[in-house]
Amino acid sequence: MSTQNTNADVLLQIDNLESYYGPIMAIRGVSLKVHEGQIVTVLGANGAGKTTLLKTISGVMDPEKGTVKMQGEEIQSLEPDAIVRRGIVHVPEGREIFPLMTVAENIAMGAYTRKDRSTISVDEDMVYSYFPILKDRRTQRAGTLSGGQQQMLAIGRGLMSNPKLMLLDEPSLGLSPLLTQEIFEIIVRLNKEQKVTMMLVEQNAKVALDAADYGYVMELGRIVMNDQADVLAASKDIQEFYLGVSQDENQRGQRRWKQRKTWR
Amino acid sequence: MDFLQLIISGLANGCVYGLIALGFVLIYKATEAVNFAQGDFMMLGAFVCIGFTNHEYMGLDFWVAVPLSILVMGVFGYLFNWGILRHMFGQSQTSIVILTIAMGFIIRFFAGFFWSHEPTSLETPFAGQDIRSGGLVLGIDEVMIVVVTAILTLLFYLFFSRSRIGLAMQAASQNQLAAYYMGIPVKRIHSLVWGLSGMVAAVAGILFASKGAIDPSTGLLGIKAFAAAAIGGFGSLPGALLGGLIIGLVEPLASRYGPPGVSQIAPYAILLLILIFRPGGIFSQTQRKKV
Numbered sequence: 001m002s003t004q005n006t007n008a009d010v011l012l013q014i015d016n017l018e019s020y021y022g023p024i025m026a027i028r029g030v031s032l033k034v035h036e037g038q039i040v041t042v043l044g045a046n047g048a049g050k051t052t053l054l055k056t057i058s059g060v061m062d063p064e065k066g067t068v069k070m071q072g073e074e075i076q077s078l079e080p081d082a083i084v085r086r087g088i089v090h091v092p093e094g095r096e097i098f099p100l101m102t103v104a105e106n107i108a109m110g111a112y113t114r115k116d117r118s119t120i121s122v123d124e125d126m127v128y129s130y131f132p133i134l135k136d137r138r139t140q141r142a143g144t145l146s147g148g149q150q151q152m153l154a155i156g157r158g159l160m161s162n163p164k165l166m167l168l169d170e171p172s173l174g175l176s177p178l179l180t181q182e183i184f185e186i187i188v189r190l191n192k193e194q195k196v197t198m199m200l201v202e203q204n205a206k207v208a209l210d211a212a213d214y215g216y217v218m219e220l221g222r223i224v225m226n227d228q229a230d231v232l233a234a235s236k237d238i239q240e241f242y243l244g245v246s247q248d249e250n251q252r253g254q255r256r257w258k259q260r261k262t263w264r
Numbered sequence: 265m266d267f268l269q270l271i272i273s274g275l276a277n278g279c280v281y282g283l284i285a286l287g288f289v290l291i292y293k294a295t296e297a298v299n300f301a302q303g304d305f306m307m308l309g310a311f312v313c314i315g316f317t318n319h320e321y322m323g324l325d326f327w328v329a330v331p332l333s334i335l336v337m338g339v340f341g342y343l344f345n346w347g348i349l350r351h352m353f354g355q356s357q358t359s360i361v362i363l364t365i366a367m368g369f370i371i372r373f374f375a376g377f378f379w380s381h382e383p384t385s386l387e388t389p390f391a392g393q394d395i396r397s398g399g400l401v402l403g404i405d406e407v408m409i410v411v412v413t414a415i416l417t418l419l420f421y422l423f424f425s426r427s428r429i430g431l432a433m434q435a436a437s438q439n440q441l442a443a444y445y446m447g448i449p450v451k452r453i454h455s456l457v458w459g460l461s462g463m464v465a466a467v468a469g470i471l472f473a474s475k476g477a478i479d480p481s482t483g484l485l486g487i488k489a490f491a492a493a494a495i496g497g498f499g500s501l502p503g504a505l506l507g508g509l510i511i512g513l514v515e516p517l518a519s520r521y522g523p524p525g526v527s528q529i530a531p532y533a534i535l536l537l538i539l540i541f542r543p544g545g546i547f548s549q550t551q552r553k554k555v
Contacts (some may be wrong), residue, residue, distance in 0.1 A: 061445050084447025096417045096442035109435045112428070113447040161447060 009036040011165055012057070012088075017050075017066035017076075018058045026052040028221035029066070034165065039191050039198040039209040041186040041229065042241055044218035050201040051093055053218070054167045057199075058090035059083040070165070084113050087164035092199075093173060095150040097157070099143030103134055106153055110160030120160070126194070128155040128185055128236045129181040155183070160188070165197045166190075170249050172204045180204065184211050205242035217242075266402060270516045276406035276475065278512020279413035280306075281291065283468035284489035285496065286420075289462035293437040293455040293499050297349070297360045301368035303486015304466060309337045309466030310386065310473035310482075311375045318387050321379075326389050334466045341462025345455040358486040367376070368483060383477030409471045416467060417505060433457055449478035491535040497545025506546060510534065 012034040019027040027049045034040045044050050055061045057068055059080040068076040070086050078086075089110075111120045117126050128135040131152045137145060142153055151171055158166055171187065172180040184207050188197050202208035204246060209215055215232045217225040225232065232238050287302045297306070315321045317327035321458040324332070345368070352360055374515060385391075393404045424430040436453045443450050472478055492511045496503025511531040519527035 018531045025273060060441070079449065080444040082449040084445075090445045091449075092442060092445055096439050096445070098442060101431070101434060103433060109431060109443075109446050109448070112432060148447050157446065247411045 008114060009080060009084070011036045011071060012199070012218070013067075013069040014053075014057070015069075017053070017056060017068065018064045019052050020064055021052070021224060026221055027056065027063070027075060030218070030221070030223055032216055032223060032226070034197060034199055035214075036164075036197055037191070037195060037210045037214050038214055039188070041200040041202055041212035042218055043205050043208060043215060043238075044251075045203065047220075048218040049221040050218055051169055052221075054090060054169050054199070054201055055091055057083075058088060059091075060246075081113065084161050084163075087162070088167065089152050089161045089163040090167045090171060091158040091160040091163075091171070093148065093169035095154045097145075099141065101142055101224050102139050103142055103145070103153060104138040104158050107134070107138075107160055108184045110157035111162075113161055115215065119162075123162060124162055127159050130190065131156050133180060141166055147174050148183070151179075151183060152186075155186070155190075159194070163196060165199060168198060168200045170203065172202065172207060180207055181186045187211060209238075266520075269402075270411075270520055271513065272402055273406055273515040274516045275408040275509060276512070276514065277388060278467050278509035279409045279505075280472045280475075280507040280508070281485075281492045281511050282508025283416070283464055283471070284486055285467070285493035285508045286501060287464045288493040289496075289501055289504040290461045290464070291500060293492075293501075294433055295454050296346075298362040298364070298490075299458075299461070299509075300361060300486070301371060301483075302461070304371040304483035305341070305462055305465035306469040306472065306486065307478060307480060307483035308340070308371050308469070309333060309462070310379045310469030310478045311379045311384075311480075312466065313470045313479075314386050314473060315379060318384070322346045328389070329468060333451065333470065334463050335425055337462040337466035337469075338459040339462075341465075341530060342455045342459035344462075347422050349458070350451060350455070356419040357382055368486075370454065372483060379480075381480060383479045385472070385477045386473035388416060388474045391474070403475070405475045409475060410472060412467065413505070416464075425490055429453075429456065454507035487529055492532050495535055495538045495545060497547040500545065500547035503545055503547035522529070 010033050014033075015031050017030045017213050018025065030049075030053060041088050042050050042053065052061065052243065055062055056063050056076070059078055059082070061077070062077050066076070070088060075083055075086060093240060098109060107124060111123070114120055134150055134153060134197055137149065142150065143209055155168070171183050175183065187198060187200070188211050189253065200208055208232070208258060209229045212229040215227065215229045216223050217232070217238070225237070227235070233243070284302055284306050288299060288307065289304075291297060291299045313329055313333035316324045317326050349360065349363070352363065381546045383497055388405070390408065393406060395407065396403045424434055431450045432443070433453055433456070435446070436448055436450050440450060471477070472482070488510065488511060492507035493504045495505070495510060496505070496507030511534070513531045514534060515527050518530040522530070
């Protein structure tokens with residue numbers, strides 16, 4: 001069995017989480033674990049509940065049932081700022097930057113929960129060393145950056161809170177394949193060099209599984225599969241439904257492009 | 265000379281409008297609510313200061329009373345959001361608008377009940393003095409208004425561009441969700457913005473009451489300040505001040521040189537023209553999100 005089942009060095013543990021948008025149940029009893037130092041990816045189609053899961057962890061949404069434990073302590077009822085102070089930062093989908101503030105001000109806002117000026121400026125240099133383009137643009141308004149640069153800014157800003165766990169929501173959204181690759185290389189480097197544990201939500205299963213150690217597959221608010229990333233990448237279902245590798249053709253000689261398998 | 269004098273008194277009036285408009289814009293930018301009681305906040309600030317200063321009430325020293333009343337109004341704004349408005353979170357804009365209008369009525373009644381329904385003046389140490397140079401006679405109160413507004417503008421600029429809280433207020437108004445994600449306590453920031461606009465209202469009220477008499481219904485000139493905020497581009501702080509100055513200047517000039525009655529409609533005529541030809545206001549700050 002996988003290492004995911006041991007309880008040593010669990011950073012984040014979620015048990016039977018249920019979240020609603022009004023009357024609509026978006027998360028239907030999700031349990032998962034993120035170990036320290038890992039990159040864990042959550043795959044799934046549109047509307048599977050991936051973003052809701054991250055929002056519930058970061059405290060922007062409150063769960064109806066279930067627990068979220070960070071280093072053994074329950075955090076599901078805390079306000080978002082208290083959760084950031086515990087070392088979880090959410091890098092949202094669609095690069096939610098502060099458009100009218102400069103790049104440098106955006107980055108400074110990432111360190112809002114911290115007071116120690118000297119270590120903040122060390123981390124600023126660290127962020128600029130990973131994203132040199134941001135250093136060139138530091139006095140520019142963030143809203144005028146390109147999409148890829150905005151994504152870099154969002155990640156860099158997230159790093160400024162000195163997180164133990166970074167929740168990355170669709171970092172590849174709207175980016176060219178080349179930029180996606182560049183961003184993911186930096187994500188892997190941050191994980192290795194800065195020891196930031198990553199929880200990565202993606203629709204682009206190929207890049208996500210390449211980068212990740214462990215993967216969960218979500219569908220309609222439930223976890224339907226989980227395994228080591230390389231095992232998942234090799235599994236037939238994942239190959240067919242998420243990686244687009246075509247399987248045998250059926251009796252009529254047509255590709256099964258229409259039938260989507262669900263696990264319910 | 266006549267013209268110059270009109271300009272100065274127009275500027276002084278405009279500064280008061282501008283400061284009330286600033287209160288509108290602060291709250292609108294941060295919380296996307298419009299505080300229709302902003303003019304009444306101004307009036308209340310004036311009466312609080314009158315209550316501290318004037319000899320028939322507490323008779324404190326003017327320079328003690330001013331910071332004290334600014335503080336009182338700051339706390340009032342903070343508590344108004346913390347105690348009432350925050351619980352309306354998620355309700356429709358209309359209910360918030362109606363709540364603030366109702367609040368205006370309550371404040372008006374309250375001020376009339378505790379102080380007076382009669383026009384009252386603030387007793388200032390510089391009342392009635394003026395500066396004469398050449399043929400120009402300037403009331404020291406009018407000069408004071410312009411100077412205080414200029415200083416306040418500078419302070420605001422420094423606060424929003426340098427201080428941690430000021431930057432966080434900007435951040436929360438530009439992208440509330442992202443502000444949450446960065447660990448900015450958005451709800452407390454909203455209350456602080458309300459406190460800040462209460463303080464600005466107090467300054468505007470003190471300036472207004474030191475220049476002339478104030479009575480509880482004066483708060484209704486908040487409507488004019490609302491027009492000022494819209495002219496400047498609702499959502500721009502410099503725009504609010506500029507809009508206030510424009511309205512302040514147009515009024516005396518229109519009443520001096522225009523046919524009778526024009527001065528009353530001039531501010532709204534300008535508002536109409538701006539809305540037709542530049543709907544976003546002079547400093548429109550609309551920005552589309554990149555995908």
